[in-house]
Every structure is written in structure tokens, then in C-alpha cells.
Amino acid sequence: MKKWKAVLIVVAAVISMIVNIGFSVYYVFQYSSRIVRRVVSDMRDFDDETEIIDDGEPFYEEETQEEKFQRIDREMEAIADYLYADGRLAGIEASEGIDTTFTPMMDAKGWPYAVVYREETEFDGGVKGYRVQKITYDYMKNYEGQDEFVYEEEYCDENGNVVMDTQILGFFLVDHDTLKVIDEHTTQWH
8 A cells, every 4th residue: 555655646746746837837928928029019110110210311220318417417418607707797896705616516406507606695584595596408399309497496495494485597409419508598497
């Protein structure tokens, strides 16, 4: 009787191994065939795209997120240089006591902005704080070959809390390639 139990256990183990190997081979085959179908499908799509791309227009690779942020930083610096030239900072008299250090930063949502001017001040009621002018990337707009930036002034207490409404001082477009700054001569959202 013991021999039969041992034989049944061995037969059950062999059948279990065969079934497991069979399922493994089946899933590997299914997965491999899906990959082959996707590759073939992508190759067909790629062939269609090459016909469209090869129409004489230049082909540009998509920029990575890091490259995009580096480009935006260069564009904000171009606006800062534009504003620093010939005293174009809004309402600021040139003097040695003001901080006009270009400081690129990120907001809480991860979008870049740059502080171009910061001055300690005292608001009504004796509240001490800062008057800060900054350039903010307008990620909601998509201009061909240009980015739009908002030039604005914030009024914050010493802890960074806003104490007055932010004032829009202007809008600028910057060409991606040449970094040419174009003043849009408006303080209205558009």
C-alpha cells in the first residue's frame, strides 16, 4: 500500500509540473505574440509618419522636461536682462540699495518663475515685508516658437504671506531660438 501512495504522489507531482510548464509556455507565447504585434503595428505607424515627416519641413525631437525648464530659465534671464537694461524695472529708481539679483525658482506646482527685484518695505499698519517683482512662465499659452511670461509685483509680509493684491506690470514673449524679448505693451490678461 505504501508503494502505491508513493507512486500516486510522484504521478501527481509530475502532472502538476507538466501543467505548470504548459501554462508558463502558454503565457510566454501569448506575451511574446503581443510584443511582436505591437512592434509590427508601431513599424507600420512609423512608416506612415516618415511619409508625413519627409515633406521638406524640418523634424525636431521633443525636448525633455529638464531641457524645457533649462530653456525657460534662459528665457527668463533674457527678460531680466531686458528689464535691467536702461532702468526698465517698473517703478524702480536705480540705486545701490536695491536687490536686482536674478533668482530662478519653482512654485508649489513645479512651474518656474524668477525674482528680478526685491525690496524690504513697510505696509500700512506697520506690517514689515517685501515688495517683490518677478517673471512667471505662462504655461497655459502656446505660441509657435515663443513663450509668454507675466511680469508682476507681489507684496508679502516677512513670512511670505500676501498682504495686498498682486499687480500685473506687463507681458513678454521670448523667442525660443534667438531669445529676443518682445514687450506686449499690456497689463491685461489676454
